[in-house]
Amino acid sequence: MSSATSSGATNGRRDGILSPAYLATTVGMFGLIGFVAFEAMAVTTVMPSVARDLDGFRLYALSFAAPLASGVVGMVGAGMWSDRAGPRAPLLISMVLFSLGLLTCGTTPSMEVLIAGRVLQGLGGGALVVALYVVVGLVYPSLLQPAIFASFAAAWVLPALFGPGLAAVVASAFGWRWVFTGTILLVLVALMLIAPALRRMKPHPQGTTTPLSRLGWACVAAVGVLALALLGADSGLAWGGAVGALLLVFLALARLLPAGTLIGGRGLPAVVATRGLLSAGFFCAEAHIVFVLQDRWDLSVGQAGVALTLVGLVWALSSQVQSRLGTRITHERAMHAGTTVVLVGIVTLFVAVAFQVAGSELSPVLPIAAYVLAGAGMGFAYPRTSVAMLAESTDRDRGLNSSALSVADSLGAALALSVAGVAFAAAERGGIDPFLAVYAFTCAIAVLGVLIASRTRP
Structure with a gap:
């Protein structure tokens, strides 16, 4: 001390x-x-x-x-x-x-x-x-x-x-x-x-001494994510290496996360998986929001950045709302409601991009509002994943489970961003609008997040 x-x-x-x-x-x-x-x-x-x-x-x-x-x-x-x-x-x-x-x-x-x-x-x-x-x-x-x-x-x-x-x-x-x-x-x-x-x-x-194997698997996961993004951006034989890197990441995640997390096992594994999917879907959408607003709606850096500021406000307000509700809403219902709102926001964002690509003169207010709506869902569900994790932990595994939640958070978003980069590059080579490919991918993640959130009850 x-x-x-x-x-x-x-x-x-x-x-x-x-x-x-x-x-x-x-x-x-x-x-x-x-x-x-x-x-x-x-x-x-x-x-x-x-x-x-x-x-x-x-x-x-x-x-x-x-x-x-x-x-x-x-x-x-x-x-x-x-x-x-x-x-x-x-x-x-x-x-x-x-x-x-x-x-x-x-x-x-x-x-x-x-x-x-x-x-x-x-x-x-x-x-x-x-x-x-x-x-x-x-x-x-x-x-x-x-x-x-x-x-x-x-x-x-x-x-x-x-x-x-x-x-x-x-x-x-x-x-x-x-x-x-x-x-x-x-x-x-x-x-x-x-x-x-x-x-x-x-x-x-x-x-205390933590087994070095945990650090080793964290390194394997990080290298796998980076290799996936680099190899997947190319065509030809590099795709085989990208698939191998993806398998390596999942192997590392299986060692770093609670048993059953990768298949959405009921209870704690589903809570950890929900956290990873929330981060994967939302932060993948966020990484491209300023890009798409500049490229498709011709907004300036400052104008596009307004979306990020609004999300910060709405996320904080939504977090306060779920906190005040307390036990009046169960952890499972809070996570399911939040992931559903995230899904609605990302799907709306995908539709807005699709209409803009098709030639419709949509106001940039729609994609910004859709992104902000997804942020409200994050503010409602994201904190409850931490509370639910602690509720299902004991003195013997609280630290390990807290670490697993952080790993799912970061690696979920990193893996999704790497795959999104692969999708972006493949869409460009195939003559498809790359933003449509990215947001279609994030929609799929958001759907999976809603399904897994329904399995978070102990």
């Missing part, structure tokens, strides 16, 4: 997370979470411009899948390292990797180098979040931990509200490269704020 924890336990009732004892640490940690969230949202806004400048539309989907896939490796690795030796070293290394990834993306000469930067960015970002959660347990007394975690939630929400607009302004005034490199100095400032708390932490006692 750290000195901060032991001393804070006695005065935690009068000291808040913004009291002098914790102010710098709280602001620094809030900033780090916010920077990870900002980069995730800002990149969605500027990536069409990036791909256009670097002639890299073939790797567009991979630019989103890469950090999600490598982030799983970072999460698992940082968790194991923190349990074994404490969070100080994992946190510092994760900040270096995250910053190096941003620098690589901001100075990239090609889309291929940008993908490498995104891998580093995801690896560092995933590890950073896990290490910060461990730091909270060591620095803050138990009375203050709910407050600091609530601040983390706000750090994720605020970039959704202001990130797209800020990214559009920065890209317009200074160029899209500054969306990446401009954050590096802020990461350094955050490190200076939390450094005193890290120095005060006592040496970590002998910790």
Whole structure:
């Protein structure tokens, strides 16, 4: 136990997370979470411009899948390292990797180098979040931990509200490269704020040892997702390699997720599968929403980014609604209702794109409204997957199940984005509108999500 924890336990009732004892640490940690969230949202806004400048539309989907896939490796690795030796070293290394990834993306000469930067960015970002959660347990007394975690939630929400607009302004005034490199100095400032708390932490006692096989399977899954996207974008013999990579990803998932998850087994496996399918369908649609609004409706970066801001608002409001309903709606009904709303939103988005491709002059309000509707469904169902998972866990497997939920979340979205990239490239070669192919695929995922959500009752 750290000195901060032991001393804070006695005065935690009068000291808040913004009291002098914790102010710098709280602001620094809030900033780090916010920077990870900002980069995730800002990149969605500027990536069409990036791909256009670097002639890299073939790797567009991979630019989103890469950090999600490598982030799983970072999460698992940082968790194991923190349990074994404490969070100080994992946190510092994760900040270096995250910053190096941003620098690589901001100075990239090609889309291929940008993908490498995104891998580093995801690896560092995933590890950073896990290490910060461990730091909270060591620095803050138990009375203050709910407050600091609530601040983390706000750090994720605020970039959704202001990130797209800020990214559009920065890209317009200074160029899209500054969306990446401009954050590096802020990461350094955050490190200076939390450094005193890290120095005060006592040496970590002998910790637990997690089997290295779990980290190995996380690496296999990440490599499989990246290989699938790269090989599937080509034609010919490369398709055989893509199929092999897909099988490899499913093999890794079978080792990382609870038994029965891949077939939607009733109860906990279905809860974890629902979380993965929600992320897969929605974030695949989100990665292409700014792209399609610019390409098919001729909106500017700032105008298209409004959709992302609205989704942040609606997601937060919908989450509050399901929270206030509490036990008046069962977890199963909440997840089923939310996945159904996501399905309606994505299907409407597909129909809007289809009519626009067919020559109808539809207002961009329709696809934006459809995407926002899907965000409302996410806000209603997404939090309940966490609550349902905890309700079906015990002291013996709560940590393992929490990890599985995060793995399903990230790898579900990464795998869907990789497959969407394959579909995009295949549609272009076949003379089919690529956005129709992508949104048809996301519709199929959303349908599967509704079916699996109906099996979440224990």
